[in-house]
């Protein structure tokens with residue numbers, strides 16, 4: 001006895017390789033997510049316009065400058081040394097209290113909860129400038145200046161409106177298993193409220209005036225968030241397009257000195273993609289890296305330990321390979 005079976009067609013070539021750890025956002029949630037993103041992009045911009053308008057007639061007080069710089073440094077280092085080098089890449093070890101301080105400071109930069117931020121950034125490294133990278137400027141099918149600008153827009157803010165979400169279960173299971181990080185993630189909404197209110201309260205108390213509270217809010221909260229947002233987003237857009245590539249990083253990541261100065265060392269982005277586990281991004285002596293200065297100081301003070309940096313040989317090997325190929 002024999003059975004007749006239809007010939008089995010060969011499997012279709014898998015043109016889009018499966019991207020790990022991504023889920024689509026349900027339409028209803030997507031709507032509100034996009035409303036929140038519009039607010040996150042436009043409210044600080046309106047704050048900047050209001051601060052400049054007010055400052056044009058009245059100048060800017062020393063208290064406002066202090067609030068702007070103080071909150072910029074605190075929340076900026078929370079992102080660079082905390083969210084990025086400590087929690088995403090595990091480039092050094094810190095006691096729980098310091099992990100919490102970094103996680104709180106980074107959350108107050110209003111760039112998403114700590115676990116979501118870490119998950120998204122790990123996915124960026126896993127697929128850097130390939131399909132699956134949440135914010136590469138190089139995924140446009142066309143060539144030319146318009147395609148480049150479209151790609152940069154996507155890498156800067158456009159990607160935040162995408163309908164896919166990075167699954168924390170896949171990309172950040174370590175943090176999901178750390179009660180302190182889960183707690184800080186759950187408190188994200190309160191920390192966002194605090195980052196807006198604290199500069200206003202401090203501005204009011206330090207000047208004992210309502211005007212001081214209003215201008216403290218404008219400069220210490222809205223302008224500070226505007227500048228830090230665009231500096232961080234420029235690491236994704238500018239630093240994958242403009243700059244030098246001294247190391248073989250297997251993607252388009254670039255070293256960009258102005259972005260490194262504004263972003264506390266994060267602009268040495270080619271070095272970072274070549275050595276993602278390194279706590280130091282400015283690998284050459286003249287490459288100022290404020291986040292590294294903080295980590296190194298904490299290491300000397302024995303607050304943090306197991307600080308990872310590439311050896312001289314490892315660095316030279318990466319430089320040599322670029323030279324050999326060119």
Ligand SMILES: [Zn+2]
Pocket residue numbers: 124235236240253269273
């Ligand atoms: Zn990158």
Ligand SMILES: [Zn+2]
Pocket residue numbers: 084088089121125272276
């Ligand atoms: Zn990274």
